[in-house]
Amino acid sequence: MKSQAVPFENRWTNGEHARQWHRELERLGVQNVRTMFCEHETRHGEDRAVVFDIPSGFVRDWLAFHDRQTARQQLVWRGSVIALGLIAASGAVLGLLK
Known part of the structure; x- marks a missing residue:
């Protein structure tokens, strides 16, 4: 069976460690990881690990990956709403012209 890589690029590790860390964060x-990361950065910034033994850099990359996914989903949703709005508006204008 082929091993699965994590779905984002990280500089910290690869292989089984990365998959375990990714599964744990997922x-x-x-929201929980973001809260834990903020608390770590404000109070325990000198510590290497944020969650269990996961380094802060890996958590930062994981959060950035999820932020990019959310931004992409919002862009698609907004584009769909705008397209449907334009179709409805053009339908209304054509209905008034007839």
């Missing part, structure tokens, strides 16, 4: 969820 299990915790974006």
